Amino acid sequence: MPASLGYAALSPKAPLGPFRFERREPGPHDVQIEIHYCGVCHSDLHQVNEEWGTATFPMVPGHEIVGRVVKVGAHVKGFKPGDLAGVGCMVDSCRSCPSCGEGLEQYCDKGFVGTYGSKQKDGTPTYGGYSNNIVVDEAFTLRISPKLNPAAVAPLLCAGITTWSPLRHWKVSKGQKIGIVGLGGLGHMGVKFAHSFGARVVLFTTSQAKAEDARRLGADEVVVSRNKDEMKKHARSFDFILDTVSAPHDINALLGLVKRDGAMTLLGVPPADPSLKVGNLIFARRQLGGSLIGGIRETQEMLDYCAEHGIVSDIEMIPMHKINEAYERMLKSDVKYRFVIDLATLKP
Ligand SMILES: [Zn+2]
Ligand SMILES: [Zn+2]
Secondary structure, rough: OOOOEEEEEOOOOOOOOOEEEEEEOOOEEEEEEEEEEEEHHHHHHHOOOOOOOOOOOOOOOOOEEEEEEEOOOOOOOOOOOOEEEEEOOEEEEEEEEEEEEOOHHHHHOOOEEOOOOOOOOOOOEEOOOEEEEEEEEEHHEEEOOOOHHHHHHHHHHHHHHHHHHHHHOOOOOOOEEEEEEOOOOOHHHHHHHHHHHHOOEEEOOOOOHHHHHHHHHOOOOOEOOOOOOHHHHHOEEEEEEEEEOOOOOOOOHHHHOOOEEEEEEEEEOOOOOOOOOOOHHOOOOOHHHHEEOOHHHHHHHHHHHHHHHHHOEEEEEEHHHHHHHHHHHOOOOOOOOOEEEEHHOOOO
8 A cells, every 4th residue: 555645734724734544555547646836725624623514533624636647547547657647536426317417516416525534435534735756546637738837837726627617507708798706726726718719807805905916817897896986887787796705795796797697607605505596597597507516527617628728827936835924824714826735745
């Protein structure tokens, strides 16, 4: 069994520290990856703090993983040692329900197996990418192009696909007016993708300080959502709004900016459910939706698109031992726009 070294929280809310464990022995369909980079997602912080219900500890977080294949099972077809490979939020699913059949494993009827904090089919816990290696079924392993900076590719595996999937599902395209709410790890990727698809992109933020950066990332216009007059100017004008914010905020004010027959999609789960003015839907036949990460097939499509168009995340690289400090900074939104751990700094 491959020996692993990682960083784990041993109990809820505990600071992360070095942790030794074992990965499963690679089976015939498995790929063993030496991890080089792992992005730091807000959900890592939520789960370490056990904010989403009872979690399993020790917890090795991390689901934005990029590394190099070191070993493959006898039946693996798509990977060989030396290839770059990635792993996102899922490492398995039931593979037989309608969602799995359509390549939408994130909506698996039986629940997908998370990259960390879940149970594998053999009942053993999954450990994530804040570690030096991982063993994953080929069906949940992504091909990574050598054309892109691999550290900046890592966040595409969660922040990237989480914004890509709804923009594609709601068919965002050239000439449309698209709103992106919030400029964090998700929002900055939403701006890049919507801009790349040829849409006119408006970023909604509570902080005027983010305006310049938003334009650099591809926004055509920035609206400070606290300014009611500014908001009013955009009434009934958006084809689609992608709301990436999980902090409490007024979704009714945003919904009023959507055109007749337009849609707004939520990506963040606020601590308390927002109140919805139903008339806001009825009087313009608007749709309000939600979306969760993306399937394996569309994650590969996104990665291939990014390689072709030179799209990656804006990152700040950190050594492994600075992870607790990084969590504190994330709580203050002090990151542009994703921390990525350099696993070369993880020493025994
Ligand atoms: Zn994530
Ligand atoms: Zn399934």
